[in-house]
Amino acid sequence: MRALVNYFLRGLVVVAPIAFTLYVCWRLFVAIDGWLGFPVPGVGFAVTIGVLVLVGFLASTFLARGLFGLLESVLARLPFVRLLYASTKDLLNAFVGEQRRFDRPVVVTVYPESEGAAIGFVTQSSLDHLGLTGQVAVYFPFSYSVAGHVLLFPAERVRPLPADSADVMAFLVSGGVTRVGATPALSRPAQKG
Numbered sequence: 001m002r003a004l005v006n007y008f009l010r011g012l013v014v015v016a017p018i019a020f021t022l023y024v025c026w027r028l029f030v031a032i033d034g035w036l037g038f039p040v041p042g043v044g045f046a047v048t049i050g051v052l053v054l055v056g057f058l059a060s061t062f063l064a065r066g067l068f069g070l071l072e073s074v075l076a077r078l079p080f081v082r083l084l085y086a087s088t089k090d091l092l093n094a095f096v097g098e099q100r101r102f103d104r105p106v107v108v109t110v111y112p113e114s115e116g117a118a119i120g121f122v123t124q125s126s127l128d129h130l131g132l133t134g135q136v137a138v139y140f141p142f143s144y145s146v147a148g149h150v151l152l153f154p155a156e157r158v159r160p161l162p163a164d165s166a167d168v169m170a171f172l173v174s175g176g177v178t179r180v181g182a183t184p185a186l187s188r189p190a191q192k193g
Helices: 002-036 043-059 062-075 079-096 163-172
Strands: 107-110 117-124 135-141 150-152 159-162
Touching: 002 043, 043 062, 107 163, 117 163, 135 163, 150 163
Parallel strands: none
Antiparallel strands: 107 117, 107 159, 117 135, 135 150
């Protein structure tokens, strides 16, 4: 009986992530089709992808950059719209834009008197503009969530983590379950003093 339970759990571990991923993708696919109202399944999704690629291409041309800059300056002047637009743009740029922010994983000594540390991402390496000389902003994502904390630390307590930023993000968001590519700093067992 115990073997059957183990097989069931192993099967669940294999099937559940695949099923969940396919379900979310399917719901997104159907939702986009529904929003655009095309009678043929998949056409709305294909049109959306095509429009995004076209806008991306146009945004990289010299003429369109000026037009998008003008639109952006108008949006930046509207009180509530500015907050929504700037927040959404910064969030997307942090993950997929040309100015990605979560590309510098670090280890932070949280309490200098202990050996405890936390892994995060430097989002700003200088906070002089806020009057916080010598401080850096480090983002610590929550596990199984898109939320997190931004904490400020003295620069000397923050050291670069020699690992791929996408692997580190997966490691943190999974609660430390996802394995990060072996690097000397991470694969070495902890030494007892």
